[in-house]
Amino acid sequence: MTVRVDHLVTSGTFSLDGGTWDVDNNVWIVGDGAEAVVIDAAHDADAILRALDGRTLRAIICTHAHNDHIDAAPALAARTGARILLHPDDLPLWKQTHPDTAPDGELADGQVLTIAGTDLRVLHTPGHAPGAVCLYAPDLNTVFTGDTLFQGGPGATGRSFSDFPTIVDSIRDRLLTLPPATVVRTGHGDSTTIGEEAPHLAEWIARGH
Template identity: 80%
Template sequence: MTAARVDHLVTSGTFSLDGGVWDVENNVWIVGDDHEAIVIDAAHDADAVAAAVGGRRLLAVVCTHAHDDHVNAAPALAGRTGAPVLLHPADLPLWERTHPDRAPDGELTDGQVLRVAGVELTVLHTPGHAPGAVCLYAPALGTVFTGDTLFRGGPGATGRSFSDFPTIIGSIRDRLLSLDPSTVVRTGHGESTTIGEEAPHLEEWIARGH
């Protein structure tokens, strides 16, 4: 049995792109044990995320994609903990809109394995919502962290710059719906779901998107 666990907090702020601004609540996920952790999507409030990490050693601040609501607290969290910020390089154009003077510290690549507290999280490149969007699959924990690629009830939004509907559908079909149906989907916003709950609706989403 692993001692690793998933901690969760919700932070509030805004998302801005293409001239619009929206109030949002973001899920921040922390994977680790009592000694070490990684943060997935440092959103809005570095103080709140740091408090949730507590005295644990933070190994990385992982960004599922670079929309500002998912990365706006990443540099501050990294600065106070010394943890590197990791992002898929295809999302650098989005990152630079929010943090033009501070680059990520490292790259995420498809198939890369991140290790924390004795468990492995495999990076799945799942473009569509954003070019560098990734999901993190942790089979030992029976879960996948999907950012804004897959939600309860359907795919992430693709109506704005840097997004593409056929691409996100392909990512979900090929990279996510092939996972074990019992896999818990921990999303970037809103409630969790499972692969088994979402898989039957793929054709419906495709029809809805055209």
């Protein structure tokens, strides 16, 4: 069966450091007509289940553990039997949202997850969060960047567990080295490409945001 990427937008809140903000999140579903993985189970397990449309969910992959990216993960896992996968450096953030549960498995840099015959390579890209990862699917000409890289620049680094020089290093060394035509599918907002973002690295550093 043909592998496809399905896109769902869910709405909820992001909370950290005593503040709460309304957010819309991108949920990405990668698979074929029989099986799939979910990248970032945000806000609405029911909506994600409807988008799966009866397919077997093999894994719930967390790009990082800010609450708006993982709040629906335990409910979705309970209803599907899928394993939740998270980089261990983000466990402190996970525990802020789900103190009584834990992910089922760990993500590691260089790890390859295969769904419907398509490889997703884990790239550890700390900065927005210590355990932030991106998922590179060369066969799909796509990288799923969570909140590490957006259209227009890096993810936010002004809150706990984040660091601007680290995210710049991650983007420069792990993402901008991908082919320029690679589609960047982000955690919020519109998609972009590596080629569109690469020329602006010096501007981001100068802004230092």
